[in-house]
């Protein structure tokens with residue numbers, strides 16, 4: 152007997168080949184009806200025999216495309232409409248699109264084969280992709296996800312690409328960025344100081360690879376922004392890059408030609424290797440095996456990734472060095488460059504040449520950084536491959552915008568109970584990062600069509616944060632301040648859906664505004680999300696000379712912690728050899744002006760680092776603690 156049902160599939164199901172998958176599945180089970188991209192995910196209407204439908208539903212879950220993440224499948228019986236055959240309908244647009252947009256995905260194995268197949272029409276084409284791989288979030292200008300709403304809108308498809316795009320049985324069916332050498336964008340290479348101006352992709356890539364071999368620095372346009380690349384095994388090139396980028400010591404990320412090369416660089420556990428090879432293709436931090444001067448001074452780990460765009464594979468195939476430094480193209484602490492005119496402006500003095508792809512980038516997305524820890528993968532920086540993933544489901548119907556804190560900022564938008572977290576934005580005391588923060592927030596609100604008057608805006612309790620000031624610009628929204636460390640505990644509970652659990656939560660951190668106006672960072676709370684979190688304990692309070700400035704000078708932080716001890720020896724002598732700043736800080740403490748109290752775990756680590764011999768100012772956040780970790784790893788057990 153013929154029956155019918157509607158099926159709603161939620162999660163990351165658009166732009167990942169889901170509709171053609173449904174089409175093939177329905178055909179295989181001789182079912183009639185239609186499928187379309189709705190704004191809450193994929194909607195399916197199905198008519199046919201009951202056992203066929205059961206088989207369809209089973210395979211829908213079991214065989215979904217690799218890039219899809221299904222969060223829910225809802226099935227409702229309906230009356231049959233009398234369809235004969237199964238069709239893919241065009242997207243429907245409604246009041247608010249809440250379908251999750253897919254993150255950008257690394258080149259898939261089948262596209263990689265085509266890339267190096269001389270008989271393939273897309274042989275050596277740097278913008279090759281299919282529904283299993285390629286850019287998504289970085290090219291989307293609006294929802295629903297269709298070519299007209301991407302940065303590929305300017306390149307009309309030729310007959311070949313159009314045929315594949317419209318063929319439900321093709322791997323490129325509705326692959327929005329589909330293109331080929333005949334109809335799509337290409338790459339160019341320019342470098343004023345070297346008098347380079349190459350307009351064809353092949354020649355541009357060849358010359359860029361040669362420049363890298365010769366020790367040059369090349370700016371390479373990628374998925375979510377520009378990288379600065381150089382030969383990681385060439386100490387002079389790496390030092391030159393550090394000098395031009397004003398980045399003294401912070402570790403550089405590496406791109407290894409292939410997995411074997413990555414294994415030679417770092418110790419890779421099987422879990423770390425699968426992160427490296429995943430469709431997200433992040434930078435994976437792992438214990439260093441190789442020594443590469445100036446790449447990651449004083450660090451026991453290296454950050455390594457594999458090539459994830461056709462261009463990267465082509466660069467290595469053209470003879471680029473097998474390990475490249477691939478660092479975000481910017482001067483220290485600025486956001487990554489992603490606009491071409493801006494890149495030429497800002498990177499002209501940093502790079503010897505610019506390898507520029509013609510496809511525009513809709514929004515900047517940096518490489519993600521992950522580490523495989525004892526509790527599983529830990530995302531240290533959320534970016535390409537993970538953003539804008541849904542990180543939690545919340546029992547709220549109202550839209551909530553959470554603006555984050557000023558350091559290592561990300562923003563989160565909750566729409567229809569799903570929490571979407573943005574890519575890493577940066578430190579908001581930098582002008583460009585603050586601008587990127589506002590852009591990203593507006594971008595999120597526009598993408599999900601959220602109105603200001605229905606929005607709850609949540610911000611850090613710090614009265615002087617830029618994110619707090621920005622919250623005040625939402626005049627028509629309700630606003631709420633949340634204490635920094637309670638937010639840390641609550642987000643861990645939200646990830647686990649533990650709405651009713653009563654917990655002891657320990658938040659060990661650098662800096663956050665406390666209830667009493669002092670600097671918190673080593674806090675113990677008891678409670679839960681619904682009942683609130685009561686502070687029941689904290690690290691012993693220490694005085695901090697100069698407040699936040701002490702975060703840059705471990706010796707200055709040490710002065711406050713050591714001030715509590717009687718009979719302190721003269722630490723400016725050997726074996727400690729503290730610089731004069733230490734005694735200056737102690738005098739400030741004695742005068743009791745510009746002295747703040749803190750319970751920060753980060754400053755406690757800094758004090759320990761100073762006593763162990765880290766006497767210089769830090770040049771990036773977390774440096775002293777990383778240094779201690781590195782010393783500890785090398786210590787005899």
Ligand SMILES: [Zn+2]
Nearest residue numbers: 259262281284
């Ligand atoms: Zn592919």
Ligand SMILES: [Zn+2]
Nearest residue numbers: 309312331334
């Ligand atoms: Zn084409």
